[in-house]
Amino acid sequence: MAEVVNVLVAFAVIVILFRWVTSSKESSSERSAVSTLGFRPRNVTEQMVDTVQGMFPDMPRDNIRYELLRTGNVDQTANKILERGYLDAPPQAYYTLYPRTQQPPPARPAPAPTGNSTATKLKSDSLIKRFHLEDKVNESTPVSEEEVAGKAVWEDTPEKREASLQERKAKMILAARQRMLAQQKKAGPSTQS
Known part of the structure; x- marks a missing residue:
């Protein structure tokens, strides 16, 4: 019976050490992102954001990036926009990790110069x-x-x-x-x- 207790204690120590070693491999920035956002952010490239922005030009880039961080998939994000018609705005904590993106104003063609004044x-x-x-x-x-x-x-x-x-x-x-x-x-x- 004493041997069974020793085996269980040794097994518990090994499990705890294994969890401690694998959790320390996460970077501190990744841990802070997880704790700040409440989920593990996926890798998002500018090309992914541009793809969704091209399909839905009226959607804010920050909303698109936040949804892509959650899903990690352009198709799921596009489907969510099609189903709901909008994407949720990111929480304030998002902006501490990802500063606001400045969107250039849409280019408008200059009016042709004419002799008319009104x-x-x-x-x-x-x-x-x-x-x-x-x-x-x-x-x-x-x-x-x-x-x-x-x-x-x-x-x-x-x-x-x-x-x-x-x-x-x-x-x-x-x-x-x-x-x-x-x-x-x-x-x-x-x-x-």
Whole structure:
């Protein structure tokens, strides 16, 4: 019986030593990450974050990185976004280990320089140019509101329907331009008084 007790004590000592030796192999930073985050973070590369960010550009990078630290898998992270529509924000402890990432603002193309000084005129000119209505603007034939508001006739062929749609768009743009110019004329004398 004494031999059994000695074997059990020796076995317990060996188990304790083995756990102590294997736990000391973890680095202190890894232990602090585990204790701070509450889970063992997986290895996450910038390429993994960029992949998810490419699929979901409106998702914050820190949310993506935090979820990837938890799952370690791009597919699971993407599925979670698709299922829930969002990712949880990381806790404050996350930012002690991983400082906030600065996202560059989305690049916006600079507006083309024109001779127009007002923004509304710039927008209307760009629509006129986009739909190639410069010749119709110069004609000075007013577009009636009934023409714009009326229902379209269903044409027989797709080509005719496309042409009808383009004509309706042109009429709507020209009518909106006429209303804008009329409002500017009304506002002009009242500001001068």
